[in-house]
Amino acid sequence: MFEWYFGKSFNPEKDIPSLSGKVVLVTGGNAGLGKETVTQLAKHDPEEIFLAARTRSKAEAAIDEIKQAVPNGRVSFLQLDLSSFRSIKDAADQFKARSDRLDILINNAGIMAVPWSKTEDGFEIQFGTNHMGHALFTKLLMPTLLKTAEEEGSDVRVVNLSSEGHQMAPGPGIIYDQAELERWGTWRRYGQAQLANILHARELQRRYPSITATSLHPGVIATNLYDPFGEASSFMRVGKWFMSRLLNDVHWGAKNEMWAATAPKEVVRQTHYWKPIGIKSGGSFWHAQKPELAEQLWTWTENELERHGY
Numbered sequence: 362m363f364e365w366y367f368g369k370s371f372n373p374e375k376d377i378p379s380l381s382g383k384v385v386l387v388t389g390g391n392a393g394l395g396k397e398t399v400t401q402l403a404k405h406d407p408e409e410i411f412l413a414a415r416t417r418s419k420a421e422a423a424i425d426e427i428k429q430a431v432p433n434g435r436v437s438f439l440q441l442d443l444s445s446f447r448s449i450k451d452a453a454d455q456f457k458a459r460s461d462r463l464d465i466l467i468n469n470a471g472i473m474a475v476p477w478s479k480t481e482d483g484f485e486i487q488f489g490t491n492h493m494g495h496a497l498f499t500k501l502l503m504p505t506l507l508k509t510a511e512e513e514g515s516d517v518r519v520v521n522l523s524s525e526g527h528q529m530a531p532g533p534g535i536i537y538d539q540a541e542l543e544r545w546g547t548w549r550r551y552g553q554a555q556l557a558n559i560l561h562a563r564e565l566q567r568r569y570p571s572i573t574a575t576s577l578h579p580g581v582i583a584t585n586l587y588d589p590f591g592e593a594s595s596f597m598r599v600g601k602w603f604m605s606r607l608l609n610d611v612h613w614g615a616k617n618e619m620w621a622a623t624a625p626k627e628v629v630r631q632t633h634y635w636k637p638i639g640i641k642s643g644g645s646f647w648h649a650q651k652p653e654l655a656e657q658l659w660t661w662t663e664n665e666l667e668r669h670g671y
């Protein structure tokens with residue numbers, strides 16, 4: 362009852378089906394929602410979970426913690442810095458050398474409201490990390506995803522983390538000119554990055570019908586994502602402390618991504634953007650629901666990746 366408003370009930374222990382034989386990859390798996398997702402998925406017997414993270418020491422600490430909760434879990438580290446195309450290519454090559462299948466790719470890593478800077482390849486840091494990085498990573502892994510999808514009974518997923526913050530994207534939706542983007546505030550740039558995550562999933566689903574691709578908002582969850590607030594000023598630090606009392610915890614916050622990765626695909630394919638948990642949305646009608654914007658971003662992103670040699 363009232364599921365359309367409060368969301369579905371989802372208990373990871375009993376609602377996640379067996380993942381036996383499946384290979385899973387979670388970006389940003391060392392902290393917050395990603396770490397909780399890896400922990401819960403590991404309990405359902407996947408063949409292997411690749412925990413992709415940029416800092417080896419953090420990843421190894423997270424894997425130790427996960428192994429304490431799930432002693433038989435098969436979780437291994439994959440080095441990945443999404444702000445560097447070079448690192449993304451290395452990560453994809455590493456992954457392909459270690460696994461010939463990929464059933465579930467969760468593009469979970471992200472940053473929020475950080476000061477202006479650029480990725481190694483010249484993109485605004487939030488748009489470059491959250492969208493361009495994941496777009497390249499997904500592209501390089503696509504042959505493995507498609508090969509897995511050819512197998513009898515397969516159920517291949519790509520799940521992009523986004524945010525209700527996508528509604529703050531600039532007026533035109535996506536500002537492609539990175540110098541022009543610098544003139545917009547950090548929240549508007551975050552909005553653009555999160556909108557791009559939705560549009561990317563939408564276009565992935567359209568172009569690759571043999572897999573299931575979607576995106577989602579996890580809720581407003583107390584994680585390290587809010588650290589930039591604390592660094593801004595002591596006033597913001599106090600605000601962050603008060604806010605952290607009101608936010609949901611990671612156990613709840615990871616549920617929507619686990620739901621999208623494991624619920625029946627006929628349901629998950631119903632829309633390109635879900636609110637928690639399993640509430641059909643579609644996102645802002647002025648941007649996220651525009652198929653022509655999704656196609657335009659896809660074409661522009663492809664051109665940029667090709668220009669950089671990928």
Ligand SMILES: NC(=O)c1ccc[n+]([C@@H]2O[C@H](COP(=O)([O-])OP(=O)(O)OC[C@H]3O[C@@H](n4cnc5c(N)ncnc54)[C@H](OP(=O)(O)O)[C@@H]3O)[C@@H](O)[C@H]2O)c1
Nearest residue numbers: 389393394442443444469470471522524581582584585586
């Ligand atoms: N928490 C919320 O309220 C909320 C709301 C809406 C959307 N989201 C989305 O949920 C996702 C997970 O965020 P979270 O809340 O769990 O935040 P978090 O605790 O800060 O985790 C973010 C993860 O992304 C990783 N990451 C950041 N930059 C990276 C890079 N360049 N290369 C590789 N990994 C990188 C972080 O690694 P390090 O540990 O090395 O920094 C960390 O593992 C994000 O996409 C975020 O946008 C969260």
